[in-house]
Amino acid sequence: MYKQYKFDLARNSLRYLTKTCNIKELYLPYYLCDVIRHAVFLENCHPNFYHIDDNFYPAQEFREKDYILYPNYFGICNKNVTLLEKIYPNLIVDNAHAFYMPPQGFACFNSERKFRNVENGSYLWIKTEGESADFLPIRPHKDLLKRLKNFIMLHEKFKNTNQLKIDTDSVTSPFCYPYLAQTEKEADKLANDLTKNGLNIYRYWNNLPRNYNEYKFYRCLVPIPIQ
8 A cells, every 4th residue: 555645856756755764775776866875865875876887777786675776767677566566675766757657655655747748746655654645646538548658659669679688468558669770879869850740858867877777777868759
C-alpha cells in the first residue's frame, strides 16, 4: 500500500521524502539531472554516486538496506526497476520520465509537466504498512496511447542503427525515443536535422568525464520527442 502526496515539483517530492523518512545517505547515479542532486544537498543528505552500464542498470551492487535512487530513464527502464525492487527494499524510483507508471519500490515520484500541459505537478508515493492508503491511481488517457504509438513508429525507423537495445514490450510510459548514435558527429547531425524540422532537442544532462561509461549517453544520445 502507498500513501500519496502532491507537490509542485519532483525535486520537492524528493526533499519531502528525504526529510520525512530521515534519509541521511542516498545513492544517486552520475547520469542525473542536477536539480535532484541539489534537492538531496538541501536536506543535508549525503550523496554517494554510482555508475550505470549500457542498459542503464547500476554497475555496482549495494547493501540490502541502502537507500538508492534509480531513474526510469526515458520511460524505458521498467524491467530494471522491477529487478532492483526485488533486491533492495529501500529503492526510490524517479519516474520523472515515466509519469503513468504505477508506484513501485519503497517510494517513487514523477513530474506531471513533462507529460501534460500543466505548469507544475508531482506525485509522491511512500509505501505504508498497517494503515489504509490514500492512493488515487493516475489514469492513462489518449495522450499515453499516442505516445506509445509514436514510440513504436520511431523504433521501427531507428532500431537497426540505434546503439541502445530497447525492449518495446516493457515500454509502457515513454517520455521520448532515446537514440544512441555511434559517434558524436552522427548525434550532432541528427539533433541539428531534427531541430531544423521544428523539434526541440535537449541533451541529457550535464557534461561528464570522457572516461565515464555515461559520457556516451551525454554526448551521443539524442532524445527524440514523441508527442
